Amino acid sequence: MELNHIIWDWNGTLLDDRWLCVDAINKSLLLRNLPVIDENRYLEIFCFPVEKYYLKLGFDFEKEPFTISGSEFIKNYNSRFHEPKLHEGVIHLLDFVKTEGITQSILSAGKQEYVDDWVIHHQLKDYFIKVLGIDNHYASGKTTLGMKWINEMEYDPDKVLMVGDTLHDLEVANAMGIKCVLVAQGHTSYTRLRDTGAFVFNDLFEFKSYLQNSLPVNGSIGT
Helix, strand or coil, X not given: CECCEEEECCECCCEECHHHHHHHHHHHHHHCCCXXXXXXXXXXXXXXXXXXXXXXXXXXXXXXXXXXXXXXXXXXXXXXXXXXXXXXXXXXXXXXXXXXXXXXXXXXEEEHHHHHHHHHHCCCHHHXXXXXXXXXXXXXXXXXXXXXXXXXXXXXXXXXXXEECCHHXXXXXXXXXXXXXXXXXXXXXXXXXXXXXXXXXCCHHHHHHHHHHHCCCCCECCC
């Protein structure tokens, strides 16, 4: 299949922020005398919609609406907003894709203004023809955004690939009618990703090797 465009998820896929997500949620858990989690536990329970993830952690929305704990998490996260770094190999990978003549975009469940800030902060703006984030900070609306983007872009959906790190990224890609590969260095364990039946890579280096071995000079990728 010819590959014309790659849609990247942001948090967890390009940005290495799992540690901060665990730190931020643990602050909220401690305030409510709920058990804190480590990164291994996080990888096994994080999910979308994020309200479901909060329920797994022990939050009680009958006592306190999700908007309170959800906003609290964002405040905790944003207090260290620029500390997460890109995953190793991101720049070389984006450069490689660009030199292959494949255009790129970001589709994120992060708020638009946050994603724009991250892209500028990490000096990545020139790599992407579109940077898409949602209009709220509760990680809701990525599927709708993705559907709109695939309908707007000039490429055949069969020639577009999504790269993500969560089960939700696969769900979004399926709704968009495009192929998806998953990278297990973000917010979901390798086992959970593998169990979906999707193509799963341990990290971006593995994914780059896959592209290098699969892309002939005309920018096509085997299925």
